[in-house]
Amino acid sequence: MMSQEQNDLITRIGPDAPAGKLMRKYWQPAALVDELEGDRPIVPVRLLGENFVLFRDEQGRYGLVDRDCPHRGADLAFGRLENGGLRCSFHGWLFDVEGNCLETPAEPENSNLCKNIKQRAYPVVEKSGILWAYLGGDEPPAFPELDCFVAPGTHTFAFKGLINCNWLQALEVGIDPAHASFLHRFFEDEDTSESYGKQFRAASADSDLPMTKILREYDRPIINVERTEYGLRLIALRQIDDERTHVRVTNQLFPHGFVIPMSAEMTITQWHVPVDDENCYWYAIFTSYNEPVDKKKMREQRLQLYELPLYTSRRNKTNDYGFDPHEQSTSTYTGMGLDINVHDQWAVESMGAIQDRTREHLGTSDKAIVQYRRLLRQEIEKAVNGGKPLLFLDEANARSIQGPATMDGIGPTRGWEIYWMEVDVKRRRSAPWAAPVPEEIALKLPHM
Template sequence: MISEKLNNQITQIGPQTPAGEVLRRYWQPAALVDEMQGSASKLAVNLMGERLVLLRNDAGGFVLTQRVASPDEAPAHFPDPESIEIVDGGPVYPVVEKKGIFFAYMGPGEAPEFPNFDCFRAPDSHVFAFKGLWECNWLQALEVGIDPAHASFLHRFLQDEDPADSYGKQFRDKAANLDMPMTQVLREYPRPDIEVEETDFGLKITALRHMANDLTHVRVTNQIFPQAICIPMSREMIITQWHVPVDDQNCYWYTMFTSFSKPVDKDVMREQRLKEHRLPDYAPLKNRRNNYHYNPDEQNTLTYTGMGLDINVHDQWAVEGLGPIQDRTREHLGRGDAAIVRYRLMLRKAIKAVESKKEAALPMRGDVDVSRIVGPLSNDAIATTKDWEAASWQADMQRRSECPWDASV
């Protein structure tokens, strides 16, 4: 457990707050390119506790600046573009477009380079971007993503569907080198050993599910500092997801789905997700107001939550159920929370570095050549228990060697 003062320090993100100042030292997803359609020249953006507007500039690029907004405006309010008023003399934040997402830099000094992650260097044809609104603080949204054990419980499927019918859905593949659905692996081996290693970009998190016949399922996921994750979706595809504060009590997840083999079917993936979200705010149709469409019959026969097959809904229920800002003064972390503990230490260290004006100590800042930070390795593999580390690496290398774009590391 931690004190209320420390909980406030690591969750609040407004201007000049400790965690907010750290997050402002990195590029933040601000909007989907899909949202700025046709000849539109303005788009309301609510980001990091500020009410902003995305503008096309004279050079054909984009910037973010302040707009006029009422104090009681809803966090995900999207006024008509023609009604947006710009604040004279407001701060102007630089914006770049990357693979379907507009990123903004809201910090002091020069904006940092982007690392050479797979989601950024894959061709546009192999990346699809989407987002969704969660009514909770950004930190609890991130922390569910760096907990490798939760998938065995929160995303437990009591039936295993044919992976051939599961394009664009997480945990619906078969485990590599083993004719067993991933849903079965997670269900039958629910208590992984978890190893956490600090890296140039954040944390590498390895979950080891020891199986019969001296085999181990190895699942490698990553925390990309300050508030992103990179995880395997299937053998073909990975997910890079940012948990972006709207304000202290609401956030968006922004996801890039990156394919190593075939181009992504963007129409199918967009259609799948728009069935679960409304426009223009990308709020989920299943939410606390309709009890996330909970069905006790489904819970008895199909899923652990009884809330459908979309795992985003499961995560949403779990993190929103903790309240707008999780009360960490009453929590009791255990061995399975190793990645959460390491991340919080990293965040507190970064807060101290910014406060003492030692920003060069931040991950991927200072003299670090971020163009040389590649990957990261994110995959599932089955290996003999004594050789799991090498086998996991080789599985990733094989996938990269067969990739039609340069995925070398």
């Protein structure tokens, strides 16, 4: 258990909160590129407890500025894009992507007021279908050489979804290998050839065993957790028999992301981005190592659940997440349908807006969560004291973080330690794009 003070320390992300200072050391997903592709490329953004407006000007440049106009506080999300910037609809004050005031049209022609006005603005970059913002105020870090950033646009797809709870409990479900055997349990196995774009539905690598069968029948994984230079590596082992063991390798990407296998040919890199203390978005980049991603199919699949423009789930608290007691007794463990995003959403939202960790009792299967919280507290302290936290990279060190490796396969019970690395390297070597082999793995497998 932890105290309320300890819980507040690792969950609250406002500008003056210790964890908020940490989060502002990193680029944060602010919106999907798709959200600004319409006729009016202006969207309100609430991020880390603050309100902004994200827009694309007539030259194609992206800008993120405070949402309230510095004149009289009117809402710039209802502004107009014209004359090289965003114009407030109240009195016509005009701001460019850097926050410079270009015009104050109601003032006298010889007025110098405009020169003294500056709207707070923040750097924005586009990467792999996501617009990233940096709220730190100082020089932003470099992006690590993750697969999702290295792969060409044809081989990535980005999406997001809103969750009505604190970011930390949403993240922690992703670093909990044990829950999948229960929360995502299906009583029947589907045709794995129809699994494209679906989590936990494909066959495990090097076998014809569906993941649904493995999770259902082997529900006591042995979990190994290792510290890495990007966060944590998790290895979950489910022994099938004396000769075969199911190996699943996932990663916690500091501060609020994870990288997991979706299938033998695709990974998911996902961040749980605080909207405020009680809401978050998951942003995911799906990366393919062989064929280009079928973006149309992936988008259509997800829009069956998520509703625009806010990417809210159609299954939520108001309709009991679609809970069906008959389905629960005959088809799925939760009775909440086949989309595991709904299962995860119910689990984390049911804990409350901010989970009360003073009442929880952790077990040995929660070892990744224990280690992550310890790491989080350590890096919060570092950020508060002016240090550079984990994965705050400069350009010279950006390439030191590659991959990271993930896999999901049936390997040898004796020798799984090398097996998972061989599977990952083989996939990278055969990719049509230059998928880097992480140095630590290359050193252990010089023959590959």
